[in-house]
Amino acid sequence: MPGPALHLAVEIDGDGSHPAAWRRAAHSPGQLLTPRRVARVAAVAENAGFTLITLDDGVLPPGAAPDPVARIGAVERAAFVAASTSTVGIAPVVPVTYAEPFHVSSQLASLDHISGGRAGWLVTEEERPEAARAWGRPPVTGTDARARASRDGVEVARALWDSWEDDAVIRSVATSRYLDRERLHYIDFTGESYAVKGPAIVPRPPQGQLVVLGEPDRVPAAQLDVALVAGRDLAAVAWAAAAAGTPRVFAEVEVALDTPDATAAERVADLERHAPWTDRGRLRHIGSGDRLVALLGELSRHVDGVRLHPLVLDEDLPVLSRLVLPALSERRHLARPLPGTSLRSTLGLERPANRFAAAAVQEEAR
Amino acid sequence: MTRTDPLDVPRPHAQFHFGVFFQGVNHWTIWSAPDSGSQIDPASFRKVAQTAERGLFDAFFLGEGLRLREVDGEIHDLDVAGRPDAITQLAALAAVTRRIGLVSTSNSTFNEPADLARRLSGLDLLSEGRAGWNVVTTDNAWTGANFRRGGYLDHADRYRRAEEFLTVARALWDGWDDKAVADSADAPAWSAPGAVRRVRHQGPQFDLDLAPTLPRSAQGHPVIFQAGDSGEGRDFAARNADVIFSAHGNDFDDALAFAEDIRNRLRAVGRPDDDLRILPGTEIILGATEEEAQEKKRWIRLQQVTPATALGIAGLLWGIDLSDRDADGPLPEEDPVVAENDGSFGARRIADPREVVAEWRAKAQAHRWSLRETVIALGPQRGHVGTPSALADKFAHFVRHGAVDGFNVTPYLIPDGLDDIVDLLVPELQERGVYRTEYTGTTLRDHLGLREPLTHRSAPARAHAS
Numbered sequence: 081m082p083g084p085a086l087h088l089a090v091e092i093d094g095d096g097s098h099p100a101a102w103r104r105a106a107h108s109p110g111q112l113l114t115p116r117r118v119a120r121v122a123a124v125a126e127n128a129g130f131t132l133i134t135l136d137d138g139v140l141p142p143g144a145a146p147d148p149v150a151r152i153g154a155v156e157r158a159a160f161v162a163a164s165t166s167t168v169g170i171a172p173v174v175p176v177t178y179a180e181p182f183h184v185s186s187q188l189a190s191l192d193h194i195s196g197g198r199a200g201w202l203v204t205e206e207e208r209p210e211a212a213r214a215w216g217r218p219p220v221t222g223t224d225a226r227a228r229a230s231r232d233g234v235e236v237a238r239a240l241w242d243s244w245e246d247d248a249v250i251r252s253v254a255t256s257r258y259l260d261r262e263r264l265h266y267i268d269f270t271g272e273s274y275a276v277k278g279p280a281i282v283p284r285p286p287q288g289q290l291v292v293l294g295e296p297d298r299v300p301a302a303q304l305d306v307a308l309v310a311g312r313d314l315a316a317v318a319w320a321a322a323a324a325g326t327p328r329v330f331a332e333v334e335v336a337l338d339t340p341d342a343t344a345a346e347r348v349a350d351l352e353r354h355a356p357w358t359d360r361g362r363l364r365h366i367g368s369g370d371r372l373v374a375l376l377g378e379l380s381r382h383v384d385g386v387r388l389h390p391l392v393l394d395e396d397l398p399v400l401s402r403l404v405l406p407a408l409s410e411r412r413h414l415a416r417p418l419p420g421t422s423l424r425s426t427l428g429l430e431r432p433a434n435r436f437a438a439a440a441v442q443e444e445a446r
Numbered sequence: 447m448t449r450t451d452p453l454d455v456p457r458p459h460a461q462f463h464f465g466v467f468f469q470g471v472n473h474w475t476i477w478s479a480p481d482s483g484s485q486i487d488p489a490s491f492r493k494v495a496q497t498a499e500r501g502l503f504d505a506f507f508l509g510e511g512l513r514l515r516e517v518d519g520e521i522h523d524l525d526v527a528g529r530p531d532a533i534t535q536l537a538a539l540a541a542v543t544r545r546i547g548l549v550s551t552s553n554s555t556f557n558e559p560a561d562l563a564r565r566l567s568g569l570d571l572l573s574e575g576r577a578g579w580n581v582v583t584t585d586n587a588w589t590g591a592n593f594r595r596g597g598y599l600d601h602a603d604r605y606r607r608a609e610e611f612l613t614v615a616r617a618l619w620d621g622w623d624d625k626a627v628a629d630s631a632d633a634p635a636w637s638a639p640g641a642v643r644r645v646r647h648q649g650p651q652f653d654l655d656l657a658p659t660l661p662r663s664a665q666g667h668p669v670i671f672q673a674g675d676s677g678e679g680r681d682f683a684a685r686n687a688d689v690i691f692s693a694h695g696n697d698f699d700d701a702l703a704f705a706e707d708i709r710n711r712l713r714a715v716g717r718p719d720d721d722l723r724i725l726p727g728t729e730i731i732l733g734a735t736e737e738e739a740q741e742k743k744r745w746i747r748l749q750q751v752t753p754a755t756a757l758g759i760a761g762l763l764w765g766i767d768l769s770d771r772d773a774d775g776p777l778p779e780e781d782p783v784v785a786e787n788d789g790s791f792g793a794r795r796i797a798d799p800r801e802v803v804a805e806w807r808a809k810a811q812a813h814r815w816s817l818r819e820t821v822i823a824l825g826p827q828r829g830h831v832g833t834p835s836a837l838a839d840k841f842a843h844f845v846r847h848g849a850v851d852g853f854n855v856t857p858y859l860i861p862d863g864l865d866d867i868v869d870l871l872v873p874e875l876q877e878r879g880v881y882r883t884e885y886t887g888t889t890l891r892d893h894l895g896l897r898e899p900l901t902h903r904s905a906p907a908r909a910h911a912s
Contacts, residue, residue, distance in 0.1 A: 108629055108630060113627075115541070119541065139656070140657070145639070147636055148636045149642060163492075180557070187531045190530035194535065213654060249485075251477055256524055258523060259523040261523045281470075
C-alpha cells in the first residue's frame, strides 16, 4: 500500500539532467537563455501540479564544452518565474560558500514577497577551487569548512528574516512614525570569518521564514525545513530519510521516461553516445510512466516528496504532465498546491514565530 | 497647441526622456494619505512600472540601501524604509513589462564583480536588453558592518574600486563572441570553440580568474548610470557612464551649467559630447490651474515634512536633539553644535551650520515662519509645479537648450503618483514634438538613443584568444 499523498518537485535548470540533454531539446541552443523559454518550462510544471520547481546554480559554468556553458542566475530566473506563475513554489539554488549572506538574505526575502509566499531556498556549496578564483576570495577547502560556511550563511539569512517583526511598519500618523523601532532588531551575528550587524533592509518575508532545503550532511538538520536525500535504491533512500531529522524529507530521483517517439532506454542510449549521465548516487528510473507511478507510490511510504530530475525537460516534462501526475492524482496520491497558499502551508509546515518577538514576550513575562 | 520645431535653439529636434524612480528610504513618498499604497507589495511595483510604460518612459529605476538609517545610534523611524533587493525585483518586473528599461542601483563597494556582473547580465537577458546599472559607492564602515569585508574605503579608493569593478564587469560582458552559441543541436558543440574567453584580472582591488557564463544581450551591455556629483563623480561619469542622474534639474541656469560641465569633461576624455544623457531627479506636481498646483504643493510638503520630520531635519542642522520642541513654534534659540561625523547617516556633512542657522533665522523672521515652515521653505527645493501646459513649455525649453535630456521622476505617491503625469503631461509634451509617441526600439539603449557600449565601438575583429 502506498503512503500519504506526495509532493512533487522538479529541477528545471538547463535542458535536463543529462549533460547532453540540449541535443534532444525542442528548441535551438541559444533559446535556452530567453525569457520565453524560462517562463514556458515553469508554466508547464505549474499546470502539471508540481508543488515546487528548483533552479540549479553556482558561479561556475553549468558544464564544459561541448555541452552548455551558460546559465542565468537562479535568483533572477526565480523572480522572473514568480511573476509569471501563481501557484507553484520556487526554490533557487544559492550557495553561500563565497556569497555575501546579507545580499543572499535580501534576495530571497524579496523573492518571497514577489511570489506572495511561494519561495524556498536550496542551499548548496561551491566545492571546486575554481569557484574561489571566480569570486576572488580565499578558497574554503574541506568538507567541514564548507559545511561551516553554509551553516553560518543560513544562520545569518534566517536571523535577518526575523530582524523585522511582522508588524514593524506601523504608519502611525499621530506620531509621524512609519516604523516601530522596537520591532526591528540587530542580529549581531559573529562567525569565524565575518560579522553581520543587521537589521535587514527587506521587511519580514510573507512566510516569516522561507522554506530551506538542503542535504542533511551539508547543512545542520535544525536549519532545514526539507532534507533532500539520495540513494541508489529504495532501501538506501528509506534509510537516509529515516536518519534526516528534518520536518520534511524529499527523495532525489532521476527519470528518463518512454515517450511516443522513443523508449526511455533508447533516449538514454542516444545521449550516452555524447557523454555519460553523471552519477550522483541518486535513484534512477529509466522506463515507463506507469512504472514511475508505482515507484513513487513505494517512495511515499518513506518520504514526503520527491524531486524529479528529468533526463530531457522538453521530452520528459510532457510525459510527467500528461501521464504521471494525472495518474497519481487519480489515485489521490498527489498533493497539489492550491492557489493563494504559501509553500510553507502547502508542505504542512507552520509559519514560524519571530525569534525576536518571542524573546521580547519572554522578557516582559519575567 | 500645434506642433512647432523652433529652429533658433541649439537642439531643435531634441527629445525628452522620462524615468521613474520608485524610492526606497525617504520622507518624500507620502505614506499617510488614504491612497498611499504598500512600499513592498509587488503590486505597487507592477502598477508604477506599467503606468510608466503606458507613458512611454525610458526606465523604471530602483535605489539601494544596505543598512537601515540611524540617528544618534537609533533606527530612524520617521521615513519610509524597507524595500526589496533591486535586481530581484526588476527580474520580476521583466516578466510583466515589455519595453521599459529596468535600472538597478547596485553598490560597487559591497559587491563582487563576478557576482554582480552576472546578476545584471541575467536581468539584461530576461528583459531582452532592458537592464541598467546605477553604479554607486559607499565609504562608511557603518554599512560595512553588514558585509564580509567590513571596514570602509576612503573617498578616492571607493571610486578606484568602482572603476576597476566596471573594467572587470565589462570584460565579463565582452567575454563571449556574438553568435558563440550553436544554432542547431547537431552542431559539434553548444558553444563555438574559443568563442568564450576566460577573464583573468589582477589589480589593486580584485584578483580573479573565471569563465563568464552569459552571452551579450540585445543591447550589448546594461546601460551604465552614475549619480555622484563631486568632481571625482563627474569625471567617473565622463569616463564610464551612459546616463548621469544629477540633482541639477530645478533651475534652468544651474542645469545648463551642469550640462556644459559634463560636456566639457566628455570632450576631455575623447568622447563625443552627446554621448551621455543627463536625467536629473525631480518631482512633478500638476494642477488644472497654477493656483491649484501651488495649493497641491503646499499640501504635499506638509505631508512630507511632518512636525516630527521637521524637528528631525532641524536637529541634524543644530546638532542637538530637538524632538521635544514645537515644530509649529519659532526656531530654537540655541546656537548650533558642530557635530563630529560618526559615519552613520545621522551626522550629515554640513559646511558650517552656524551660517546656515543665521540665514534660517533671518528668513524666518522676515516671513514669520514657524520652524516647520522654515524647513519646508529652505530645505532642498524640489521639482516642478504648474499646469501640464506650462510645464510642457518649460521642459521643451530645457531640453531644446541642452540643459537636460529629461527627468527621473520621483512620484510623491505610490502606486498612483505617475498617473496624472502620464495622462496629462505626456500628451502636452507630445504635442510640442519633444516626446515619443511610441517606442521605436526594444532596448533601454535604443530608448535613450545611445551608441554601442564603450568597450564595443568599431572594435576590430578580435582574435579568439585563450
